[in-house]
Amino acid sequence: MERIVLGFDGSPAAASALSWVATRAARGATTVDLVEVVSGFGGVRADAADPFDDAEELLRDRAPAAVVRRHPAVAGDPGHGGDATVDAGLYVAGIDPGHPIRSAVAATSSLRVRTIAQVPVVLVPAGWIDVGDPVTVGIADDDSSAAALAFAALEAAATAASLRLVHAWLMPTPSFEGTAALVATPADVMAEHGAILDTAATWVAAQHPTVRVERELVRDSRAAALLRFAPRSSMVVIGGRRSGRVAPGLRDSVAAGVLWDAECPVVVVPHDAALAQPKEV
Structure with a gap:
């Protein structure tokens, strides 16, 4: 219960x-x-x-x-x-x-x-x-969004909504080795971040095969990427680190940025929430 x-x-x-x-x-x-x-x-x-x-x-x-x-x-x-x-x-x-x-x-x-x-x-x-829009979840490039993905997938399955996976990326700062600058190409960086979405989508398909998955790879900040889809979402789900007794992540930059402008419910899921989570998302 x-x-x-x-x-x-x-x-x-x-x-x-x-x-x-x-x-x-x-x-x-x-x-x-x-x-x-x-x-x-x-x-x-x-x-x-x-x-x-x-x-x-x-x-x-x-x-x-x-x-x-x-x-x-x-x-x-x-x-x-x-x-x-x-x-x-x-x-x-x-x-x-x-x-x-x-x-x-x-x-x-x-x-x-x-x-x-x-x-x-x-x-x-x-x-x-609520008008039945997709569940949107932010997919990070570390394990902080694993529980958020698990929660969002369960919500989509329970409501027969589609699940929108949103991953944001930006070009990294060039690194230097000796006198030469090591610059990654946009295509390489995009492919690397696209693989993160692939991993998340594969986990959802294995755990919730009836859920329809949409993938959105956005070149922008994490908060801005999520806000693009908030007006067309039944909820926006964000992963959050624990922050003491009060709700997780409410003061973190992504959650704060989304809360200012989101037009739908925002769900902040702590990374250690008791949910079945993907191991590599």
């Missing part, structure tokens, strides 16, 4: 995250921990009308088989944490597209979630609606 923790503060972004969770919970056996968050970033004030009953009712209506558990509000400065401590398999929160980094950090640091540093974190922008 999947366990989803939803940080909910009654804001428009939280409503979008709630809808995302309800759709996912309806797919199969799921426990949803609805954690009431009271923050200073546009959500519900401690003295405001209670919107959490409606959130709980929506979850029960749209995912009647799910186990829904409600946790008390977390009050105070979101940067100082609160009293809610729950286990998670997936952590979901809404983000304000106008202030994505601020709201993302607030959403994840306002709870004490035991395993938040080891689980995928899904950040859903306010107003987002």
